[in-house]
Amino acid sequence: MADRITPRRILRLLAVSAKMDLAWLLRDTKYALIGMLGELVNNAATVSGTFLIASRFGGIGGMSADEVLFMMAYSTLNTGLFILFGSGNNIHISRIIGRGQLDHSFIQPLPLSVQLSTGGFSPFTGGSNLIAGAALTVFSVSRLQIPVTPGWVAALIVYQIVTLAIIAARSYLVSAIAFYAPAAAEEISSTVIEGSWFLSTFPLSGMPAYMQFPLLTLLPEGLMAWFPALSLLGKPPLNLTAYYPIAFALLLSLIARAVFKKGLKYYAQKGSNRYVPFGFRR
């Protein structure tokens, strides 16, 4: 009989991923630190660019410079979460599918969902953006003088999880193409996630509604930082409920789950005629 997946087992799996991440950092410390610094510089450049414009012009589209800074902090925090849990191509899942590497998962005595949710945990090499995001959040919240209650912190955590769920669901939805076209769609998750990343840190306030709505539905970049940040500031945009991102994440996750399962069934029936060891278990 297969053993039960208990919270303790999940913690042990996360712990072994963390241990390997630390070992990797200590072994190649110089390169790991350069990589972390690079990520920080990249994120700082995106944040500061928008923030400097907001400062110069006294805000963007009705958002004050400090509100823009809070939005940027939210985005940095989320980037940190993404890197923290998604360092093993488990969110860039089209790479694993396209390279025929799911076979390695099938021979493990764990459900695929458990493997994918614990396998990319990198608290040591992936924590820099999270720390920077947390610091920026504290700084911007103090400037905005938001009353930080336990309820507000809980809402921040829920929104962060929801944003991460939308990123992962969108990636899994599109990555299902790799089941049918492994070579052509190997990098499709990075195209989807990173291709429109810049839009996700752009304050959409002040733009016409016909541009805002598509960015909250079809191409949900507005849900990456703009909508949740404004909701946390107590003014969800477009007269939508503050629960909208949760409902959207739930719907998208269900669709992604169904499409991905169909692709997985196709994979199990047809197999993959492609195997590339590259990027497998760094």
Next chain:
Amino acid sequence: MPKKAQTAMSRSDSAVSVRGVTKTFSQWQRDNSKKNILKNLLKPEKRAITALDGVSFEIAKGEFVAYAGPNGAGKSTTMKLLSGMLLPTAGEISVLGMSPQKQRRAIMKRLGVLFGNRTELWWDHPVIQSFEWKKVVWDIPDDLYRENLAMVTDLLDIGGLLKSFARELSLGQRMRADLAMLLLHSPTLILLDEPTLGLDVMAKRRMIGFLKRLNEQNGTTIVVTSHDMDDLEEMARRILLISRGKIAFDGGFSDLRRELHCVKKAVIHFNDASRKELEYQDTNRLLRQLAQLDNVADVSFTQTSLEEGLANLFAAWNQENTERLPPAPAP
């Protein structure tokens, strides 16, 4: 060639049971001609490939079975079906009394799979780190892990490799480390797809010796594929020969030699530098024949290798487009 009679095997004795399994794939067909660009785009041509065609066989617990056949015969497809990586188009598969499709996780706790051209080791970590990762993922109890680690370190002589990065190992070292990792959870059934691929003579000898010991001493059931018939003959006691998706032979190696008409020859070298070859079955009769000859300078003996016999067979199959050997008289 007759297939071995399918003997009734109780569920508890069976390690692998494959009944009427068919696996078909479809392959896209493309050409580069300009006139077919539109056709390729709108209605691409597909070709159905039958990798396995109604295959049935049983493997009992404790057996060491060679699974052989030419390229594209369906060996790797069978391995993937047995390890739950693929679903059969038709038929039933049971591994250790369970269905690989429905009870994958439970099977994986007792099954070890190794594809020679792939590694399960973490590339940028020392070998021991991969072992510790496996201990957590397979939830191996501490005592069992320590015991098995000591056993594989000793028998596979990997003590000096444990602290080395997987990416820095030679192919032979990597295969030994992979095999060691495979055994950490004490699998009762092992599926090895081309485990000796690319190994030098020394590494091959070491791996074969280890697998034989594992089978004989621990009673571990082993199914191994390889293109090297000499390796297979040395390791396994039974061979399943597959061709074009069908089992063409199931039996012992000596039976296979007989079926392939692997001939023994005496080569007689005469004093005048001429030579003569005599095919023989009965050694006493040959000796009598030799005793009647004059001017003999030397005599040497040769035997058609299994590899040679199979190469001829595979070539004949390709040429005649047949799927099985012609029926042979019952032994």
